[in-house]
Amino acid sequence: MCCPSATLSVWSAAWLGGAAAADDTLDALLAWGEAHEVVAADPATADALGLPVAGSVPAPPAELLTVLRRLAAHGARLVLPVAGDVRGLGGPGPLTDAALKAGEATVFPSAGYGAVPQPVAEGLLRWTVYPMAAPVPPEHVGLGEAEHDLTEAIRVSAGELRSLDVARERPGVRDELSARLRARPRLDWPPRTPGRALRVLQRADEVGAILALAAADEPGGAMSASAAGRRAAALRPLADAVRRARCAAVAEAVRVFSEQADPRP
Structure with a gap:
């Protein structure tokens, strides 16, 4: 089936483009879990984005939208990696490892970050934000x-x-x-x-x-x-x-x- 990262990719683009309200964007994510939370993968990312680091009290998903707006993170991209094909993730690193484990990620190449969802309890989905290891060249499949x-x-x-x-x-x-x-x-x-x-x-x-x-x-x-x-x-x-x-x-x-x-x- 489709996945949480597809929902985030499309709805964040619509919201950033002025075609959707923030409340509707957050409501769309509820199809994948009754609650969502957001953390940064490491202290440097936490400091750069103003998000709590993994292991501390997480932020609500609205904070992720705030970060995307501040970064002008247009051009979300859905990535569905498998072993042997991790294109779109910026090379080896924590983002690629997490995305491979989850089987999905939303990346924002213009901002240099990606978000990976992971169920952590029944009805609870955690989004962890990682820096991309390297810029991702444009790739278009019609x-x-x-x-x-x-x-x-x-x-x-x-x-x-x-x-x-x-x-x-x-x-x-x-x-x-x-x-x-x-x-x-x-x-x-x-x-x-x-x-x-x-x-x-x-x-x-x-x-x-x-x-x-x-x-x-x-x-x-x-x-x-x-x-x-x-x-x-x-x-x-x-x-x-x-x-x-x-x-x-x-x-x-x-x-x-x-x-x-x-x-x-």
Whole structure:
């Protein structure tokens, strides 16, 4: 499914651009937890941003918006790193380590910081702000390209799975898929979020739910180790395409809100 960092990326861009109220931005984050808190990863970051350091009493999420406004942190970017692909995080360092562990981050390249969410208790999500180790060069994957790549990955993966005779539908799989989709958090997006970006996010969520089912489905005893490896290899490009589609959809929404920024001071 989509993730807290996607919500923060899009809504912070809308808020900084004058297209969303601060209260609505904070309310949108509640889909991911009843409460949110914010800390800085280290004393230097705490001093620079005016946030409490990790291990002390955390700040409310409104403080993060205040920091973003002060830094003029336009151009939020969703990063969904996996082992072997940590592009967009600025190189090795605490931010990259934390983002890999969480599987996500929101980075603000113009400001030089990134925020990583982590559940710390039931209903409580902590955002830790890290400095980026190095500037991140611009990277653009068009929404149309990402959508095409997702469609192609679905086609190729389905063909390979059929050739392995492991794509047969097991009893109850449609009900399982429907249950996973219904269990997703009910997300709100800012007014004027591009419709195509929302459609791509929805498609990526649907494919992601299928991948989650496939990952949870233990291969039967008739499947050899080599066939299981080929099965995993067939699904890997699809998972990569889902990540790229999500990042491209969020990037498109952020671009639209940044370009429509309210010119008033």
